[in-house]
Amino acid sequence: MAETVHTDTVVVGLGAMGSQALWQLARRGVPAVGVEQFAPGHDRGSSHGESRIIRTAYVEGAEYVPFVRAAWEHWADLERASGQDLLLRTGTLMAGAPGSGAVTGALTAAAHHGLAHEHLSPEQARARFPHHRFAAGEEAVVEEEGGVLLPEAAIGTAVRLAREAGARVLTEAPVTRVVPDAERPSVWVGGTEIRARRVVVTAGSWLPRALPGLPDLGIRVERRVLGWFPVTGDPAAHSGGPVFARDEADGTLWYGFPSLDGRTVKIGVHAEAPGSRFAGAQWGEPVDPDEGPRAPDAEDAARLGRLAERLAGVGTEPERMAACMYTMTPDEHFLIGHRRELPGLVLAGGFSGHGFKFASAVGAALADLAQHGRTDLPIAMFDPHRWD
Ligand SMILES: Cc1cc2nc3c(=O)[nH]c(=O)nc-3n(C[C@H](O)[C@H](O)[C@H](O)COP(=O)(O)OP(=O)(O)OC[C@H]3O[C@@H](n4cnc5c(N)ncnc54)[C@H](O)[C@@H]3O)c2cc1C
16 A cells, blocks of 8 residues: 655755755755665766865856855865765866866866966976876966865765754665655655655756656766776875866866875766767767666776876776766756746756766755755756756
């Protein structure tokens, strides 16, 4: 027999965004239930692999800067509330040819918002970062407001605090149906119906599947591969440096982290241009989220190895690799807010490979939207109706 549970707000999907939303609701005293199909911090979505970059002089658009500043504050708040270190401040290095997207994007955002930064000539960049092999003429933008977020720990911590603040958390519990309704939307988990005042849907790569009533917004799920490469030179050179993003002359935008274990550095590719010398035939490969991305293979190892060559004192054979999913929107900006076909629901998705750093602020915005229908956080550019 079907059981019915009543609450104020249900959060569907406790990944990067949903875990933060649930904590924000619970700490405000809102009765809330969080539902996750796997275990929080799992490796089958978009939020695994030990590290995520946070940076402030935002290459993807200066208009993101107020939101990333809010995210810094909310990450600090989560660290204070939990007593956990979740964000390592390392600074950021963006490098590329003069006029490349990484360099001009960072400079534009920094100028627009008066952000502290340094613009290094090719000679200065080589002298400051000898563990990077820069191509002739590559320059750099360096900022202190950058670092490494620990994704699995951040999700686990937010879920723990949410529970401690009174939220109910259901794990290994796939939501089979979300029913929109302006007054009393509901969510089905097996034979249980959870009726609420609001439902927040943060289902990551599964968002269109969780919401059959969502019109086709052009959301695509793509495979990406991360590689951990052994440090063969001085470990200190790779341990203390900034997170980085490098824009190659052929259109490859790749990124990496200082070594967190003293033995390996992690790198990945964010974007490639067709025909780039680093590109593989597998670039942008579509993924069915229920099947998950194909396991990393020798071709992935070879293409990431070609990028590892651009670092000094790092081997070119990965010690290990991991595959992950990007959920892309057509303009690569996020979806946060309401859709008129889905009354009673608040949705957040389409984080297009650069959303993790914002999760703390997205959680606060979702809690505001669920509680009050509006937020003061700067999310207007993520309106899910912007293409209408
Ligand atoms: C390789 C890689 C590198 C990245 N690097 C960076 C970076 O350096 N900096 C950065 O800011 N961003 C980065 N990103 C992007 C960032 O990680 C994602 O934008 C972010 O994690 C997306 O969070 P999410 O909550 O939307 O999805 P997820 O964290 O995947 O969460 C969605 C959750 O919903 C659950 N779910 C789905 N359907 C159901 C259902 N029916 N019932 C119950 N639960 C359900 C899923 O199991 C999952 O736990 C990277 C992404 C990848 C893949």
